[in-house]
Amino acid sequence: MTERQHGEPRPADAIERHPGAPAPGSTIASHYRMCVGCGPDHPTGLHVTVVAGEGLTVAGTFTVTDDHQGAPGLAHGGMLSLAFDEVLGSLIWLIGKPAVTGHLETSYRRPVPVGTTLHIDAAVDRAEGRKIFMSATGRENAPDGPVSVAASAVFIVVPPTHFTDHGRPVAASELSEAAAKVAEVNP
Numbered sequence: 001m002t003e004r005q006h007g008e009p010r011p012a013d014a015i016e017r018h019p020g021a022p023a024p025g026s027t028i029a030s031h032y033r034m035c036v037g038c039g040p041d042h043p044t045g046l047h048v049t050v051v052a053g054e055g056l057t058v059a060g061t062f063t064v065t066d067d068h069q070g071a072p073g074l075a076h077g078g079m080l081s082l083a084f085d086e087v088l089g090s091l092i093w094l095i096g097k098p099a100v101t102g103h104l105e106t107s108y109r110r111p112v113p114v115g116t117t118l119h120i121d122a123a124v125d126r127a128e129g130r131k132i133f134m135s136a137t138g139r140e141n142a143p144d145g146p147v148s149v150a151a152s153a154v155f156i157v158v159p160p161t162h163f164t165d166h167g168r169p170v171a172a173s174e175l176s177e178a179a180a181k182v183a184e185v186n187p
């Protein structure tokens with residue numbers, strides 16, 4: 001085997017759906033009740049919802065409210081970026097490995113008014129070592145509506161201790177079933 005030269009891209013690695021992944025069509029529960037992206041207990045969070053798709057895909061929704069405005073009546077770009085981070089991050093439940101956002105690029109194609117529901121389709125494109133390359137599109141008010149926002153990301157697989165080493169220990173009651181399952185798979 002020839003050694004990889006400095007700066008040379010890695011060859012793509014196989015990446016598969018984990019056998020314990022949520023079934024296609026099932027909801028991927030919020031991983032943390034106070035998450036600003038998906039937590040049901042967050043008072044002004046995005047309350048993003050996500051459903052597992054076939055293969056390494058998910059479909060999410062985010063409804064823009066007054067709490068998410070930048071210009072009056074329009075979604076703040078950072079909030080839209082957050083919605084994409086959340087939906088793309090949900091793909092890790094299909095892979096069954098903890099990972100964090102290393103790089104996120106967001107392309108804003110149309111203004112997104114308050115009251116809009118963005119339908120966000122996201123997929124894993126490929127993996128190279130610990131890097132997982134993903135992409136997503138957000139469509140206005142329907143799964144086949146016009147594309148308002150598109151994004152691509154690189155998530156980096158981390159040890160499960162990443163979250164407690166850098167964050168804080170969490171009580172089991174703060175986590176979703178899905179989060180507990182990943183902790184089980186990757187103790």
Ligand SMILES: CCCCCCCC(=O)SCCNC(=O)CCNC(=O)[C@H](O)C(C)(C)COP(=O)(O)OP(=O)(O)OC[C@H]1O[C@@H](n2cnc3c(N)ncnc32)[C@H](O)[C@@H]1OP(=O)(O)O
Nearest residue numbers: 010031085086089100101102103128129130131154156158
């Ligand atoms: C429980 C689920 C929660 C989900 C919440 C939604 C997702 C989030 O918002 S996560 C929060 C935001 N993200 C973060 O806080 C991450 C902060 N950054 C870090 O902790 C570290 O920089 C981390 C872990 C990403 C990488 O550090 P480290 O483990 O030392 O990686 P390192 O060994 O240098 O690099 C590994 C590979 O990743 C690549 N890489 C590292 N950082 C990046 C980056 N930012 N962008 C692209 N590639 C990167 C490296 O080039 C290397 O690639 P290769 O193997 O081809 O040479």
